[in-house]
Amino acid sequence: MDESEFLAGYDPRDFPPVAVTVDVVALTIRENALRVLLVERGEPPQAGRWALPGGFIRPGEDLPEAAARELAEETGLTPRVHIEQLASYGAPGRDPRMRVVSISYLAFAPDLPDPRPGSDAADAAWHRADRLPALAFDHGRILADGLERARAKLEYTPLATAFVGETFTISELRGVYETVWGVVLHAGNFHRKVLSVPGFVEGTGETTESGGARGGPRAKLYRAGDARLLHPALLRPAREEEIR
Amino acid sequence: MDESEFLAGYDPRDFPPVAVTVDVVALTIRENALRVLLVERGEPPQAGRWALPGGFIRPGEDLPEAAARELAEETGLTPRVHIEQLASYGAPGRDPRMRVVSISYLAFAPDLPDPRPGSDAADAAWHRADRLPALAFDHGRILADGLERARAKLEYTPLATAFVGETFTISELRGVYETVWGVVLHAGNFHRKVLSVPGFVEGTGETTESGGARGGPRAKLYRAGDARLLHPALLRPAREEEIR
DNA sequence: CTAATAGTGTCTGTAAGACAATATTTT
DNA sequence: AAAATATTGTCTTACAGACACTATTAG
Numbered sequence: 001m002d003e004s005e006f007l008a009g010y011d012p013r014d015f016p017p018v019a020v021t022v023d024v025v026a027l028t029i030r031e032n033a034l035r036v037l038l039v040e041r042g043e044p045p046q047a048g049r050w051a052l053p054g055g056f057i058r059p060g061e062d063l064p065e066a067a068a069r070e071l072a073e074e075t076g077l078t079p080r081v082h083i084e085q086l087a088s089y090g091a092p093g094r095d096p097r098m099r100v101v102s103i104s105y106l107a108f109a110p111d112l113p114d115p116r117p118g119s120d121a122a123d124a125a126w127h128r129a130d131r132l133p134a135l136a137f138d139h140g141r142i143l144a145d146g147l148e149r150a151r152a153k154l155e156y157t158p159l160a161t162a163f164v165g166e167t168f169t170i171s172e173l174r175g176v177y178e179t180v181w182g183v184v185l186h187a188g189n190f191h192r193k194v195l196s197v198p199g200f201v202e203g204t205g206e207t208t209e210s211g212g213a214r215g216g217p218r219a220k221l222y223r224a225g226d227a228r229l230l231h232p233a234l235l236r237p238a239r240e241e242e243i244r
Numbered sequence: 245m246d247e248s249e250f251l252a253g254y255d256p257r258d259f260p261p262v263a264v265t266v267d268v269v270a271l272t273i274r275e276n277a278l279r280v281l282l283v284e285r286g287e288p289p290q291a292g293r294w295a296l297p298g299g300f301i302r303p304g305e306d307l308p309e310a311a312a313r314e315l316a317e318e319t320g321l322t323p324r325v326h327i328e329q330l331a332s333y334g335a336p337g338r339d340p341r342m343r344v345v346s347i348s349y350l351a352f353a354p355d356l357p358d359p360r361p362g363s364d365a366a367d368a369a370w371h372r373a374d375r376l377p378a379l380a381f382d383h384g385r386i387l388a389d390g391l392e393r394a395r396a397k398l399e400y401t402p403l404a405t406a407f408v409g410e411t412f413t414i415s416e417l418r419g420v421y422e423t424v425w426g427v428v429l430h431a432g433n434f435h436r437k438v439l440s441v442p443g444f445v446e447g448t449g450e451t452t453e454s455g456g457a458r459g460g461p462r463a464k465l466y467r468a469g470d471a472r473l474l475h476p477a478l479l480r481p482a483r484e485e486e487i488r
Numbered sequence: 489c490t491a492a493t494a495g496t497g498t499c500t501g502t503a504a505g506a507c508a509a510t511a512t513t514t515t
Numbered sequence: 516a517a518a519a520t521a522t523t524g525t526c527t528t529a530c531a532g533a534c535a536c537t538a539t540t541a542g
Contacts, residue, residue: 016303020262020334020345059260059343063334088347090264090307099303101264101345103332157518171494189532191495199488210540213297216493217539226488231408232530244443415521433505435522440503454513460520461512478510490542497536502529509524515517 018099022067023054023139025086026075026147028106029163033128034179036143037115038135039074040123045096046136048122052143054102054137068106083107086146087136094138104142106149108162130182154180156233158200161224167204169219170194171212181236193234199227250404262343266297266311267383269330269390270319270351273407277372278423280387281359282314282379283318284367289340290380292366298346311349315360326406330390338382339387348386350370350393352406374426398424402444405468411448413463414438425480437478443471 026037037049053074057066067083083105090101115124127133129147134140153159160176161168174190177183194200201222208218270281282294299316301310311327327349334345352365371377373391378384395401404420405412418434421427438444445466452462 016261016300018264018301020264056260057262057334057345060336062336063332063345074514085331087329088307090347092303092304092306101301101307101347103334129373169494186532186534187493188534189498190492192497194529212493212541215490215539215541217495219494228488229486231482235531238475242473244472413521430505431505431520432507432524434522434524437504456514456520458519459512459514459517461522463521479504492539492541494539495537498534500531500533502531504527504529506527507525510522512519512521514519 005092014097019095019097019099020057021054021100022057022063022070022104023052023102023104024067024071024083024107025052025104025143026071026081026109027129027146027150027163028112028126029176029179030111031127032128032148032175032179033215035126036070036129036132036146037074038125038127038133039115039117039121040125040197041120041136042117043120049136050127050133051136052104052139053118053124054104063103064105067103067107071107074121074124075115076110081107081109086142086149089138089142091138102142104146108150108159110165110175133141134236150182151236155235156230158224158227158230161201167206167221167223169208169221170201171219173201173222177234183237195231196228197230197234199225199231201225225235246254260343262345263341263344264301265298265344266301266314267296267346267348267386268315268327269296269348269387270315270353271373271390271394271407271421272353272356272370273420274355276419277374279370279389279399280373280390281315281318282369282371282377283359283365284369285320285364285380286361286366287364293380294371294377295357295380296348296383297362297365298348299366308349311347311420315351318365318368319322319356319359321345325351326403327396330386330393333384333386343445344426346386348390350390351395352403354409356409378438379384380394395424395480400474401475402468402471404444411450411465411467413465414445415463417445417466418467421478427481441471441476441478443473444474445469466471468472 028035037053039053041047041049041051047115054070064083086104088101088103092099094100117124135143154177160173163176164172170191173194174185174187179183202225204221204223206221208221211218249350253446254280283295283297285291285295298314308327330348331351332345332347336343338344361368396420407420410417411431412433418431422429433453446469448467450465452465455462464483
């Protein structure tokens with residue numbers, strides 16, 4: 001039997017039915033807090049519970065494409081969003097309907113407009129990452145994995161620049177680190193460190209129009225540089241409990 | 245409609261058919277080279293080509309469980325294998341039969357016995373990671389992702405200890421880093437560095453029975469410590485090309 | 489003016505890397 | 516004896532973090 005004969009006699013229904021979904025952990029910073037986009041389920045199962053935006057992949061659609069589509073359906077947003085694969089979850093019974101394998105994606109964006117709920121959602125909103133409701137299915141675990149990934153990537157990639165606008169001040173950038181990591185950083189040391197990492201940021205020659213809301217001089221504006229990795233990295237303050 | 249009514253009226257066949265497979269990038273060190281387990285496909289499509297061991301998930305089987313099973317079917321090995329999820333691949337057309345989404349896993353083990361090909365494989369063998377044949381489907385990309393992941397994890401986790409036996413010398417550990425990274429490290433600096441990282445290794449009080457094959461004193465033996473992360477990390481020599 | 493913030497300077501401790509030195513073992 | 520290897524020592528440079536200081540702006 002050659003390859004074309006084999007394919008002709010092949011019946012996809014021979015395989016046990018598995019549904020594949022994508023779920024998106026979309027993060028942004030709003031009102032000085034790290035926030036994640038959640039939708040309130042309008043249909044069973046788990047109607048009324050908050051969940052990650054997501055849904056079944058469509059025929060002919062690539063996985064990142066599906067993730068971007070699901071995100072767009074909930075937020076109406078496409079541009080300026082960094083999206084990357086997070087992990088996959090496929091424990092039997094994680095969805096009561098049938099065997100569902102979910103590929104999760106992580107998305108980062110600067111302050112976004114309020115979401116508008118899609119067709120099968122009752123509501124959609126940006127929730128503070130530090131005050132989350134109980135989530136549907138195993139979405140709590142997916143979200144926790146996404147947060148940890150984001151925190152880790154801040155250390156060794158220029159990811160923080162995805163949370164701010166086209167141009168930004170060093171203080172705004174520091175705010176991203178402080179908000180995502182949940183720590184307070186030393187302004188002076190942070191400033192020097194960021195400028196010393198090659199390709200992290202580049203100056204625009206411009207400054208802010210006015211000083212800070214509570215005083216202070218105008219700050220220089222920067223844009224993201226061309227580095228894909230930060231070297232040396234900006235490490236989080238030592239986390240003894242995670243080492244052992 | 246309440247939740248039980250919904251589930252009763254639910255037909256899984258409404259979803260587009262997707263097959264889910266697991267593929268395993270199994271790495272070991274043999275004869276001073278990093279090697280990956282490949283199987284020669286015995287059935288179409290791509291019969292005769294080398295591929296990663298893997299296959300369809302079974303009903304009721306969790307994903308890591310499926311990966312361990314596929315690996316065991318090809319190697320007859322279960323113990324002492326560290327296994328973790330790598331990434332997922334689901335581009336339309338990556339398998340000519342139907343829509344296939346593959347969840348890949350990464351496995352590490354010390355020098356393993358020769359594999360015995362499973363039922364639908366013509367052959368199975370450990371291939372040098374630096375001299376790979378063309379692989380079936382998108383397995384070349386999956387393997388490349390797995391290698392990069394392994395190289396990166398060597399930096400900040402005690403993963404290297406998964407490639408050596410229960411007890412080992414600092415030189416053996418250095419051999420793992422040199423082989424996986426493809427670099428030569430300074431023996432003295434490496435030695436001091438490893439011992440300075442808390443929880444990376446712990447002494448056994450024993451030494452090797454004899455000196456090295458080509459001379460030198462007996463080396464102290466160590467076992468893996470209790471650290472889950474290396475702090476400070478053992479960084480690879482700077483890779484300018486990957487930074488920008 | 490006072491408070492807050494941007495940005496820079498200085499100092500200290502830790503760590504990485506180059507290089508050297510010594511002791512031990514095989515051939 | 517010669518060569519290889521384990522282990523330790525020394526020195527230099529880079530860098531993280533603590534702290535201090537100046538300049539600029541809002542209120």
